[in-house]
Amino acid sequence: MFDQAHRLRQIVSSIRTDEEKTRVLAITSGKGGVGKSNCTLNLAIALCRAGKKVIVIDADVGFANIDVLLGMTSQKSLVNLFDCRTKIWDILQNGPDGLKFIAGGSGLQDLLTLDDTQIRYVVSQLQELQGYADYILIDTGAGLNAQTLRFILSADEAVVVTTPEPTSITDAYALIKLVSNRNKELPIRLIVNRVATRDEGEQTAEKIRLVAERFLQVKVETLGSIIDDPSVVKAVKLQVPFVTCYPDAKASRCIQQVAAHLLNVPYIRGEKKGVRSFLQRMVSLLRS
Ligand SMILES: Nc1ncnc2c1ncn2[C@@H]1O[C@H](COP(=O)(O)OP(=O)(O)OP(=O)(O)O)[C@@H](O)[C@H]1O
Ligand SMILES: [Mg+2]
Structure with missing residues (x-):
């Protein structure tokens, strides 16, 4: 009898550990149009190809377009959960290489006006993803607004996309400052997109790393850079992710290296990590 109860406890605790594996990343930027959505989607596919289970959530409140980049029209989005009936599995859609994604919707700004019953329902549905995915990548809108900031501050880690242009660097720095002023512990990493070499x-990553360390006392590591490559533009026009239609293009090789780098970053699991903690932080930020 004792043995049976003991075994049961062991099984339960092993399930909990497994549930904790989900790593929630907010992909964001200061300046708009720097390549967040393309980086999110193609990085997600590269992670899938490395054997990971990945979900992309399109959380761009203004201009959701992950589904457009995939050449799909989404019937369902995160917004459908607000009806307190739709199940998370009904809004999860299939992308290439086993990728799952949740489309954004124009009603996403209503998140702020949801009542407690709706929030409880949305949270209960999103909680189902805990342990289901290894990675959840949230494509946020461009960074300097309140809702995007909530997504970033709720995530386990932030990935800031910038280009080498001075305006993009300045805005990336402003975003890093805003985020680190609110939470110094949040790991922030960079992807430098559209580089010539x-x-x-x-050099761009080093510039940002140095100013962030000197003036904000935060460590900003880089996950790598992505070459400015006409294949990306062609793929966007074809509405197929560039790693899918041009696997050997320079940009595809770069994103594979970024994925390999991310897989090598040690993930320290803890009480404050994963979907549940993400949701807890999100709810308290919505209500503050
Ligand atoms: N590495 C690249 N090489 C060439 N062009 C690129 C690259 N990355 C992005 N682009 C171009 O930039 C455009 C914008 O990219 P994307 O939609 O991913 O940016 P975004 O940051 O998500 O924009 P928004 O802030 O509007 O959400 C793409 O349609 C493509 O034309
Ligand atoms: Mg975008």
């Missing part, structure tokens, strides 16, 4: 990517 790897050197340019490294």
Whole structure:
């Protein structure tokens, strides 16, 4: 009898550990149009190809377009959960290589006006994703607004996308400052997109790393850079992710390296990580 109860406890605790594996990343930027959605989607596919289970959530409140980049029209989005009936599995859609995604919707700004019953329902549905995915990548809108900031501050980690242009660098720095002023512990990493050469990517990342360390006392590591590549533009026009239609293009090789780098970053599991903690932080930020 004792043995049976003991075994049961062991099974339960092993389930809990497994549930904790989900890593929630907010992909964001200061300036708009720097390549967040393309980076999110193609990085997600690269992670899938490395054997990970990945969900992309399109949380761009203004201009949701992950489904457009996939050439799909979404019937359902996160917004459908607000009806307190739709199940999370009904809004989860299939992308290439086993990728799952949740489309954004124009009603996403209503998140702020939901009543407690609706919030409880949305949270209960999103909780189902805990342990289901290894990675949840949230494509936020461009960074300097309140809702995007809530997504970033709720995530386990933030990935800031910038280009080497001075305006993009300045806005990335402003975003890093805003985020680190609210939470110094949140890991912030960079992707430098649209670089002419790897050197340019490294120099841009180094510039941001140095100012962030000196003036904000935060460590901003880089996950790598992505070459400015006409294949990306062609793929966007074809509405197929560039890693899918041009797997050997320079940008595809770069994103694979970014994925490999991310997989190598140690993930320290803890009480404050994963979907449940993400939701707890989100709810308290919505209500504050
Ligand atoms: N590495 C690249 N090489 C060439 N062009 C690129 C690259 N990355 C992005 N682009 C171009 O930039 C455009 C915008 O990219 P994307 O939609 O991913 O940006 P975004 O940051 O998500 O924009 P928004 O702030 O509006 O959400 C793409 O349609 C493509 O034309
Ligand atoms: Mg976008």
